[in-house]
Amino acid sequence: MTDQSDPPAPPDALPRLGEMGLSNYAPYLMNRIMGRYNASLREEMAQLGLTTPKMRALAVLSVIEGPLIRDIAVYAVVEQSTLSRALEQLAADGMIRRETDAGDNRATRVYLTETGRTTFETLWPRMAEAQSRMFRGISDDERRAFVGTLQKMLTNIRKHEF
Amino acid sequence: MTDQSDPPAPPDALPRLGEMGLSNYAPYLMNRIMGRYNASLREEMAQLGLTTPKMRALAVLSVIEGPLIRDIAVYAVVEQSTLSRALEQLAADGMIRRETDAGDNRATRVYLTETGRTTFETLWPRMAEAQSRMFRGISDDERRAFVGTLQKMLTNIRKHEF
């Protein structure tokens, strides 16, 4: 067996995943990290009767007042149909209130109720904890740079204006 | 309405998500980014008959020779039971081969077939593209620092030894 049938790649060839290794491929690392992040919240969420889409909707609503459902879907990274059903459950549980938009009868704006806000405030410390566990041993400067890079990346690949 | 019923928080209180904003909360940004990353691969994956768990399993197998199923689950961040079914499909499609471990009859080692390797090599350029789109306009130094931080974060929160 010689090199004849397997010539060396030119210098600018696409490296294989095997060559760079999983741990130099950023999306892989981000998936691993988010997997642990989600796992660390799962139990608390289950106790509060929340699924991931429900929790993400509450998180968005804790920051944005009365958004349209389609905008929640973008912020929360949840399929519109999945979100529709999640909101149905949240409304049934008294955590949110849906109101037809004043200027467009097709559209619905969503508001957090007191119950919803309280529920999210119960969960939030765990989310904050999970984040600080991630950044353990990482300096403020490094963390700031990291978040700055994330923001640039989101700008690079997002489809929506926010 | 006065401040009496709503005193200012002490300086080191846990900031609310609303205060820091979604775009300063790293897990939110990472979710948004991974959501777009996954969306950008979905069409190509569908054409190859792959789901996310199947694709991730192939990716792991392209890097690691003959891992145990439980280890694939960790690397690929896929539930055991979900992975079990994904591997069943991959085997049916001739992309992988499962072999009982020589020293432990409970355990199964998984190997990529030529078909499986070829399939992943068809997908990989899209994955590489997706990554470089993320890093567009970001310098090599910044990218290296970013990946370095990701690696530290994974070490911080992982449950397994790798």
Add this chain to the structure above:
DNA sequence: TCAAGATATTTGCAAACGCATTTATTTCTG
């Protein structure tokens, strides 16, 4: 050495998901 406990994987089952479609409404265009 054998029962009790661990570990690896699969499977049953109900819930969740996502695509495609439907319904209702608004916007655009000729």
Add this chain to the structure above:
DNA sequence: CAGAAATAAATGCGTTTGCAAATATCTTGA
């Protein structure tokens, strides 16, 4: 302004998911 196209959200339906339990095998300790 009428009809066509676009948009917002909900829903039908088959597939996928994940928890828990089952199955099979290995390990440990009395």
